[in-house]
Amino acid sequence: MTQQGVRWTADQVLALAPDAPSRKAGSKLGVAGPWSEAGSSGEGTVWGLCKGSGSKPYQTVVDITFAGDSAGPAYKCSCPSRKFPCKHALGLLLIWAGQDGTVPEGEPPAWADEWLTARRKRAENKASSAPSPAAAAPGAAHRRAEKRAERITAGVTELEQRLSDLLRGGTAAAEQAGYGQWEETAARMVDAQAPGLAARVRELGAIPASGPGWPVRLLEECALLHLLDQGWLHRDGLPDELAATVRTRVGLPAQPQGPPxxxxxxxxxxxxxxxxxxxxxxxxxxxxxxxxxxxxxxxxxxxxxxxxxxxxxxxxxxxxxxxxxxxxxxxxxxxxxxxxTRLRPPGVRVSEATAHYGEALRKDPWLESHPVTLSEVIPTPHKETWQLTDPDEDLALPLTPAASARPGLWRLVALSGGAPLTVFGECGHRGFTPLAAWPKDAEETVPLC
The missing domain is CATH 2.40.50 (OB fold (Dihydrolipoamide Acetyltransferase, E2P))
Structure with a gap:
């Protein structure tokens, strides 16, 4: 059931679309004309029949309760589309969100109830049949973990030698050497079962072709890779939380810990x-x-x-x-x-945002950015890019180059109109990437990406 009788907005429905053509097609079906026998239940399900090109209407049902596999809304439609959700599911949710009486509350028809019942039964069976972690063979798992750690250590040692060779020969040679040698090194990291290291090596190999200032960026990435290598080699002496971060950055799988x-x-x-x-x-x-x-x-x-x-x-x-x-x-x-919801997270000033990022780096030195909500900031142009200015502190955070090129920037500028607003985004060493905003008197969250 929706909260206090408030249903989803059209933007929230269209955010479910798998691609732009689906959004366009779903919007065309978001009117009452092609629909019949549409209805919804207080348990979070919507159903209806949509007239198509055939003699029989398409049977469409949506479960928005996020039940079962916790993977989001579930959809069932008798149309042949392989897209999820299909245009009929999007159209049905759009007329439901319109709150014009086209989708009254009631009991689902037999064809919809059959699918809903089967979906919930599968979820119950999945939960009851989930194996207990204690059922795994601890001895075999421990041996596999030790063997993988040995492979990673060998890969890390080889990578350290590769970085030493690069710095000894000079970074100027990296541009002429090409990407091939780094792809080979990345493949060796994959063989060492360290996919995190492999990904960073590939990024490092692409830096010499990334434009002006690449030597600085190359040295920065070499330093971070060296730090990660040393973190792995000395992981037993690190604090538990930092050691867990090193294992994750190297590419070892992590499991949730602690109570939910x-x-x-x-x-x-x-x-x-x-x-x-x-x-x-x-x-x-x-x-x-x-x-x-x-x-x-x-x-x-x-x-x-x-x-x-x-x-x-x-x-x-x-x-x-x-x-x-x-x-x-x-x-x-x-x-x-x-x-x-009309709620929003509390915001901080620009000086606090940079302090939060610094604290996050202490726990994870390889962190590219950190989430933060800024309050009372104004988007302002600065040279060839933009920044978020805090007029009270006389401080500003530059937007990342990628953020300055996104269409969401102009939505943010229009929302502000020169007045302060609240912005959520990711704050990092390259700048700030705005992801959502709330004008001063607005009640809805406005997405910017």
Whole structure:
């Protein structure tokens, strides 16, 4: 059920679309005309029949309770589309969000109830059949972990020699050497079962072709790689939290630790990054009771959207399980259907934001950026880029070059209109990336990415 009778907005519905063509097609179906027998239940389900090109209408049902696999809303439609959600599911949610009486509350028809019942039964069976961690063979797991650690140590030692050779020969030679040698080194790190190191080596290999100022950036990345190598080699002498960070950065899998935290989590931002093999979705949450900021990660194969979707501006009563030394968390049991909220996280001034980033670097020296909510800042142009200015402190945070090139920048400028506003984003050594904003008297979260 939606919170206090408030339903999702059209923007939040369209944020579920897997691509731009789906958003366009779904918008066309977001009117009452093609729909019949549409309805919704207080348990967070919506259903309806959509007239298509065939003689039979498409049966469409959406479960927005995030039940079962906790991967986001679930969809079922009799159309042949392979996209999830399909245009019919998007159109159905749009007319539901319109609150014009087209989707009254009631009991689901048999065809919708059958799917909903089966979905919940699968979730119950999955939960009851989940193996206990204690059931694993501890001896075999320990031996595998020791063997992998030995491989990583060998890879780290080889990488240290490779960095020494680079610095001994001079960084000027790196531009002529080309990318091939670094790709070979990255492949050796993969063989050493250290995918985190492999990724950083590939990034290092691309720096000489990255434009003016590359020698400085190359030295910076070499220093960070050297620090990570030394952290691994001396991990037994590190504090537990920092040692866990080193293991994660090298590429060892981590597991959530400690009891889950139940809170009312605000969805602050959601955005995707993609490479040739993988699409990564990042979702930032803020707990109104705990004051914690958490990051949910979801992955999809190249060209496919990740399963987990939480539109910006929603709030959910749920449990999160955190990872040691990280802001990352896993979404656990959810107790209510996510619903729009007028709440926002408390903000800090620019000086506090940079201090928070510095403290985060102490715990994780390889951290690119840290989430922060800035209050009372104004987007202002500065030379060829933009910055967020705190007029009271007479301080400013520059936007990252990537943020200055995004369409969301102009949305942010328009929202401000020269007046202070609250902005959530990621603060790092390259600048600030705005992800969401709230004008002074606004009630809704405005996504910027």
């Amino acid at each position: 935290v139940r809170d009312h989590w605000l969805v602050l931002a959601q955005y995707d990054t993609a490479d040739s093999k993988l699409t990564t979705r990042r979702i930032w949450l803020y707990g109104t009771d705990s004051g914690r900021t958490a990051l949910l990660l979801s992955y999809g194969a190249a060209g496919r959207a990740p399963a987990l979707t939480l539109p910006v501006g929603l709030a959910l009563d749920a449990e999160l399980s955190g990872y040691p030394g990280q802001l990352r968390a896993d979404l656990g049991e959810q107790f209510t259907t996510p619903a729009p």
